[in-house]
Amino acid sequence: MSEVLSRLQAVLEARRGAAADTSYVARLYAGGLDGMLKKIGEEATELVMAGKDGVPERIVAEAADLWFHTMVVLVAQNLSVDDVLAELERRFGRSGLDEKASRKST
Numbered sequence: 335m336s337e338v339l340s341r342l343q344a345v346l347e348a349r350r351g352a353a354a355d356t357s358y359v360a361r362l363y364a365g366g367l368d369g370m371l372k373k374i375g376e377e378a379t380e381l382v383m384a385g386k387d388g389v390p391e392r393i394v395a396e397a398a399d400l401w402f403h404t405m406v407v408l409v410a411q412n413l414s415v416d417d418v419l420a421e422l423e424r425r426f427g428r429s430g431l432d433e434k435a436s437r438k439s440t
């Protein structure tokens with residue numbers, strides 16, 4: 335895992351015990367899973383709009399917001415970036431078209 339993702343993951347795990355008024359992440363946890371998932375929808379929409387605008391700095395900033403909020407949801411569900419990376423590793427090199435075709439036959 336990249337070093338910054340690893341350090342951020344550790345912070346997100348540590349925030350599970352923090353008071354909601356001391357930390358943005360603790361406030362997200364205190365708001366419950368529905369609130370965290372709503373943020374994912376908002377951030378994904380913001381990334382779509384940035385992509386349409388085509389301003390590189392905005393696209394990067396919105397993608398970072400979406401990755402960050404996705405990590406919050408993963409940690410809240412006792413998952414981690416490593417779980418997602420392992421899934422990407424498992425898929426690596428397998429054509430998306432082949433994978434789609436195998437789903438239709440099951």
Ligand SMILES: N=c1c2ncn([C@@H]3O[C@H](COP(=O)(O)OP(=O)(O)OP(=O)(O)O)[C@@H](O)[C@H]3O)c2ncn1[C@@H]1O[C@H](COP(=O)(O)O)[C@@H](O)[C@H]1O
Nearest residue numbers: 342345346349356357358359360373376380398399402403
């Ligand atoms: N990487 C981030 C990060 N990226 C985005 N954000 C916050 O995510 C929010 C983005 O939401 P929006 O774009 O919808 O803007 P907003 O209207 O201000 O958001 P809301 O008030 O509606 O939630 C902003 O408040 C950002 O500050 C982040 N907040 C925290 N982190 C990391 O998490 C760590 C822990 O943060 P705290 O828990 O606040 O100490 C920090 O040290 C950072 O490393």
